Amino acid sequence: xxxxxxxxxxxxxxxxxxxxxxxxxxxxxxxxxxxxxxxxxxxxxxxxxxxxxxxxxxxxxxxxxxxxxxxxxxxxxxxxxxxxxxxxxxxxxxxxxxxxxxxxxxxxxxxxxxxxxxxxxxxxxxxxxxxxxxxxxxxxxxxxxxxxxxxxxxxxxxxxxxxxxxxxx
Numbered sequence: 001x002x003x004x005x006x007x008x009x010x011x012x013x014x015x016x017x018x019x020x021x022x023x024x025x026x027x028x029x030x031x032x033x034x035x036x037x038x039x040x041x042x043x044x045x046x047x048x049x050x051x052x053x054x055x056x057x058x059x060x061x062x063x064x065x066x067x068x069x070x071x072x073x074x075x076x077x078x079x080x081x082x083x084x085x086x087x088x089x090x091x092x093x094x095x096x097x098x099x100x101x102x103x104x105x106x107x108x109x110x111x112x113x114x115x116x117x118x119x120x121x122x123x124x125x126x127x128x129x130x131x132x133x134x135x136x137x138x139x140x141x142x143x144x145x146x147x148x149x150x151x152x153x154x155x156x157x158x159x160x161x162x163x164x165x166x167x168x169x
Contacts, residue, residue, distance in 0.1 A: 001107070004030040004100035030100050036147050041094045043141050052087045055133040063126050072123055086130050089160060093134075096156035105156060110163050128161045 002010070008023055019027075044051065060066055066073040066082075073082045088109070095104045117124065135157035139150045147153075 001095070001099065002101050002103045003098075007101050007103070033100070033149070033152050036142075036149070037098055037100070037152060039145065039147065040138065040142050040153055041098055043145065044090065044094050044097075044138060048087065048090060051134065051137060052083055052090060055086060055130055055137060056083050058133050059126060059130045062129065066126055072121070072126070082130075085127070086134065089131050090134055093131075093156040093160065096159070097153065100152065100155075102156055102159040105159055105163070109160065113164070124164055128164050131157055131161050131164075 005027065008019075008026055012019060012023060060073065065071050067079065068074060073079045092105055092109050096102050116122075117127075135154060138157075139153055142150050142153055
């Protein structure tokens with residue numbers, strides 16, 4: 001798994017260059033958000049299961065057909081699998097939050113997801129919406145904790161939803 005620092009070093013190393021002003025500015029930006037990243041991930045970790053449950057409840061309130069007979073989250077097993085997947089997305093998004101690099105999402109989440117979801121007939125729209133609901137909840141938690149610049153929080157969640165939306169799953 002890469003992070004913002006190793007990705008930057010790799011880029012400059014491959015081209016045989018010293019860090020320039022842009023590289024130093026990127027490093028400063030990463031380190032300036034470091035404590036906020038840790039604080040947000042701590043908030044996620046301390047309340048992850050409740051966060052997933054609340055996001056699931058909000059998703060099913062918006063899309064009640066998912067939990068009705070014939071819906072993709074109908075039956076206890078499918079409902080639990082939906083929440084399990086939301087937890088999975090949240091956990092990996094928290095890794096990407098700390099790393100400030102979405103590489104872990106590409107390697108551990110998005111690779112092979114198409115085949116799995118196609119084989120299980122999982123609808124992508126509600127999956128994307130569930131991820132966005134979690135993002136909104138975490139942004140609200142961060143703002144409540146006094147973190148005003150939340151762009152770093154949005155990045156991994158938006159990366160997931162964009163990648164999922166671009167794929168025909």
